[in-house]
Each structure stands twice: as structure tokens, then as C-alpha cells.
Amino acid sequence: MAVCTVYTVQPLNTSCSISTPTKTHIGFNQKQVFLFTNGGKKTSRGRFRGGEITCSAGDTIVIGLAADSGCGKSTFMRRLTSVFGGAASPPKGGNPDSNTLISDTTTVICLDDYHSLDRTGRKEKGVTALDPRANDFDLMYQQVKALKDGVAVEKPIYNHVSGLLDPPELIKPPKILVIEGLHPMYDQRVRDLLDFSIYLDISNEVKFAWKIQRDMAERGHSLESIKASIEARKPDFDAYIDPQKQYADAVIEVLPTRLIPDDNEGKVLRVKLIMKEGVKYFNPVYLFDEGSSISWIPCGRKLTCSYPGIKFGYGPDAYFGHEVSVLEMDGQFDRLDELIYVESHLSNISTKFYGEITQQILKHADFPGSNNGTGLFQTIVGLKIRDLFEQIVANKALAPLEATKA
Ligand SMILES: Nc1ncnc2c1ncn2[C@@H]1O[C@H](COP(=O)(O)OP(=O)(O)OP(=O)(O)O)[C@@H](O)[C@H]1O
Numbered sequence: 281m282a283v284c285t286v287y288t289v290q291p292l293n294t295s296c297s298i299s300t301p302t303k304t305h306i307g308f309n310q311k312q313v314f315l316f317t318n319g320g321k322k323t324s325r326g327r328f329r330g331g332e333i334t335c336s337a338g339d340t341i342v343i344g345l346a347a348d349s350g351c352g353k354s355t356f357m358r359r360l361t362s363v364f365g366g367a368a369s370p371p372k373g374g375n376p377d378s379n380t381l382i383s384d385t386t387t388v389i390c391l392d393d394y395h396s397l398d399r400t401g402r403k404e405k406g407v408t409a410l411d412p413r414a415n416d417f418d419l420m421y422q423q424v425k426a427l428k429d430g431v432a433v434e435k436p437i438y439n440h441v442s443g444l445l446d447p448p449e450l451i452k453p454p455k456i457l458v459i460e461g462l463h464p465m466y467d468q469r470v471r472d473l474l475d476f477s478i479y480l481d482i483s484n485e486v487k488f489a490w491k492i493q494r495d496m497a498e499r500g501h502s503l504e505s506i507k508a509s510i511e512a513r514k515p516d517f518d519a520y521i522d523p524q525k526q527y528a529d530a531v532i533e534v535l536p537t538r539l540i541p542d543d544n545e546g547k548v549l550r551v552k553l554i555m556k557e558g559v560k561y562f563n564p565v566y567l568f569d570e571g572s573s574i575s576w577i578p579c580g581r582k583l584t585c586s587y588p589g590i591k592f593g594y595g596p597d598a599y600f601g602h603e604v605s606v607l608e609m610d611g612q613f614d615r616l617d618e619l620i621y622v623e624s625h626l627s628n629i630s631t632k633f634y635g636e637i638t639q640q641i642l643k644h645a646d647f648p649g650s651n652n653g654t655g656l657f658q659t660i661v662g663l664k665i666r667d668l669f670e671q672i673v674a675n676k677a678l679a680p681l682e683a684t685k686a
């Protein structure tokens with residue numbers, strides 16, 4: 281009796297479907313496998329003890345987060361991990377300069393690890409890290425695909441301290457893989473692997489203000505060197521990074537406030553959450569009335585607002601030819617606990633209990649942006665990703681039942 285390809289599930293508590301020429305058959309949870317004849321008949325079942333069995337359809341969902349350097353990716357990742365109830369840390373006992381962060385549910389890999397040229401190599405060739413020629417998209421694709429299919433990979437490490445490529449580290453397939461960095465949506469093959477994608481779109485004025493805050497105040501760089509570094513990156517940023525936002529399912533756009541005329545301090549922010557319509561497992565958040573256009577100044581009896589106040593906006597729009605819903609917040613909260621008032625007027629936020637957004641923000645009050653739309657919208661996107669993940673898992677669990685009915 282010939283046995284056809286055998287598949288199993290690598291992570292526990294996941295399921296896996298198997299296709300034979302005659303029928304789709306279903307794998308099993310908890311490291312158990314079925315063997316199938318090439319006619320599609322089940323022959324035996326037992327515990328998986330390792331070997332050559334691989335999974336035909338992995339259960340890892342892949343999230344892409346694109347942004348320029350210094351635009352809040354790490355902060356966003358910390359908020360996302362917290363929504364899943366854990367803290368992330370680098371692989372235990374591994375390279376201390378690893379860029380990877382692992383928690384119970386999520387593994388965040390930094391796409392800088394796919395730089396094909398190290399710092400000296402880029403200098404010699406006169407290319408920046410943003411240039412596709414300095415990155416290995418074939419390897420990025422192969423490894424993200426392998427992880428999505430449930431197969432562990434030996435991923436390279438780009439060492440930001442030495443500027444060199446270090447020996448690789450082992451990455452096992454997680455429940456949720458986040459690929460963050462400069463190019464998660466640049467290569468179509470990688471883009472097609474994404475279950476959801478986000479772009480952090482920080483306007484030049486705000487990027488400059490944040491860079492000054494971090495690199496001048498915290499790292500001792502001069503104003504001139506910060507300006508020069510931003511200018512040097514700009515052509516490649518415009519050519520290779522910025523265009524990725526057209527592919528994103530959600531964009532968080534950060535702009536200077538309109539509440540203070542000619543403001544150039546970059547402290548008060550106007551933040552837009554642009555949500556694509558029609559994305560599977562993603563229902564955009566809305567304010568008051570889905571599909572209407574709303575302008576709301578919540579400052580009154582329930583919300584303390586000092587100058588320049590707070591203004592919300594919501595409504596339908598178009599973004600790179602796609603239908604989108606846009607939620608906007610201009611200004612900042614005086615008291616974070618009063619955010620509950622705003623939260624209670626938002627719908628489709630995918631919280632598990634009343635006040636979950638406010639609780640998350642209060643928990644991380646010290647993270648940058650907790651008092652404005654960046655913190656609020658990053659938290660909301662985190663909740664939407666949790667919801668998307670839970671829907672995908674629930675759907676996969678139903679698939680075997682559906683298949684047996686067929
Ligand atoms: N929402 C925010 N509001 C104000 N400042 C912020 C915000 N997010 C980030 N920043 C500023 O930008 C800096 C970089 O943030 P973060 O480390 O999250 O970015 P990053 O994209 O991960 O950076 P890198 O890629 O360089 O490691 C922070 O130290 C802070 O000064």
C-alpha cells in the first residue's frame with residue numbers, strides 16, 4: 281500500500297489541511313498525524329515523533345509593519361505584544377545584539393537582518409540600507425514563507441552595534457510572526473504572504489522633531505548631523521519606502537497639529553488612522569455612525585482639555601484608489617483615564633471588555649505618544665490584529681468540520 285505525502289502540525293493546538301488528488305483531508309491537533317494512502321484513504325494515526333514530516337499549510341499568521349527608522353516601530357511592537365498579554369524579549373542565550381523579540385504568541389523579526397551588505401559594504405558601493413540592492417529579498421521571501429508554512433529557519437542577524445552580519449539564529453514558527461522594518465511590502469512575493477499590513481507614515485516635520493528628541497537629547501548627535509542624515513536618506517526613502525503605504529491595510533499617519541497656527545514644535549500631533557475597506561477579517565473602527573462624516577470636539581464636561589484642545593474626525597475617503605475609513609485625532613489628552621469617554625464612543629474596536637483601550641494606555645503611560653492619537657491608534661491596531669488572529673484560528677478550526685461534511 282503506497283502512502284502519499286504525510287503532513288503534520290509543528291506548533292501545538294493547531295490544525296492542518298492535506299490535499300490529495302481526490303480529496304482534501306484534514307491533519308490533526310496536538311502533534312498527532314494521520315497517514316493517507318495515495319487514494320486518499322486514512323490508514324493510521326499516531327503521535328508525531330519527529331522525522332521528515334512537514335506541514336503543508338502552516339498556522340503562523342504574518343503581519344507586516346513598515347516604517348522608516350526612528351518612526352515608532354519598537355513602541356508599536358511593545359503595545360502590540362502587551363495586547364496579547366505578554367512582554368517580548370530577545371531569544372534566550374542567543375546573540376545579545378539580536379534584533380528579534382519573542383513572546384508567548386508573537387515573534388517580531390527585524391528586516392534589517394536581511395541586509396545583504398554590511399555597513400562597510402554599503403559605504404564601498406555607495407548605497408544606503410534603504411536601497412533594495414543592499415537587501416536580500418530572495419532569502420527574506422524564502423524564510424518568511426518557511427515560517428508561515430510551519431518550518432523553522434536559520435535567520436541572519438544584522439548587528440547594529442558592529443555594522444556586521446553575525447552568524448544566524450534559529451527562529452521557530454510562532455502563532456503570529458511580525459516582520460518589521462524598511463521593506464515588508466516592497467517585494468511582491470513577501471507582500472503576498474502578509475495576512476495584514478501596517479505602514480507608519482510620519483511626516484517629515486514630525487520625523488525631524490522625533491529625531492532631534494532621540495538623537496540629540498539622548499544620543500548626543502548634533503543638529504547638523506541629524507539634518508544631514510535625514511537629507512541623505514530622503515531620496516531612497518521616497519523611492520523605496522514611502523510607496524509601500526499604498527499596499528497597507530492600515531496606515532497611521534502622523535502630522536503636525538492644525539489646532540495651533542503655524543506650529544513647528546511637533547509636540548502636538550494630528551494623527552490619522554486610515555483603514556482599508558474590504559480586508560478579510562478586518563472591520564474598520566468607526567465613530568458614532570458607520571459610514572457618516574463626523575467632526576467631534578469632545579472637550580466639555582467629561583473630558584478635560586487644556587489649550588489647544590482635542591478634535592476628532594471620522595469618515596469615508598479614498599487612498600491610492602482604495603475605499604477607506606479614516607479616523608482622526610488632533611490634540612492630546614490631559615488625563616489619560618478620561619480616554620474612556622472617547623473609547624466609549626468608538627465602535628468595532630475589538631476589545632474584550634469595556635475600557636480595554638484605556639487600560640492598555642494607562643498601563644504604558646510612559647511609552648511615547650500615550651497622550652495622543654499615536655498611542656490610541658497603535659493600541660486599536662493591536663486589538664484589531666488580535667481579533668484578526670482569533671478569527672483566522674477559529675476559521676481553521678472549523679475547516680476540518682466543513683471538509684468532513686463535504
Ligand atoms: N508616538 C510618539 N510620540 C512621540 N515621540 C515618539 C513616538 N514614537 C516614537 N517617538 C520618538 O521616536 C523615537 C524612536 O521610536 P522607536 O524606537 O519606537 O522607533 P523605531 O522605528 O523602532 O526606531 P529604530 O528603527 O531606529 O530602532 C523614540 O525614542 C521617541 O523619541
Ligand SMILES: O=C(CO)[C@H](O)[C@H](O)COP(=O)(O)O
Pocket residue numbers: 348349392399409410439440441443462
Ligand atoms: O534604516 C535602518 C533601519 O533600522 C538602518 O539605518 C539600517 O539598518 C542600517 O543600520 P546601521 O546604521 O546600524 O548600520
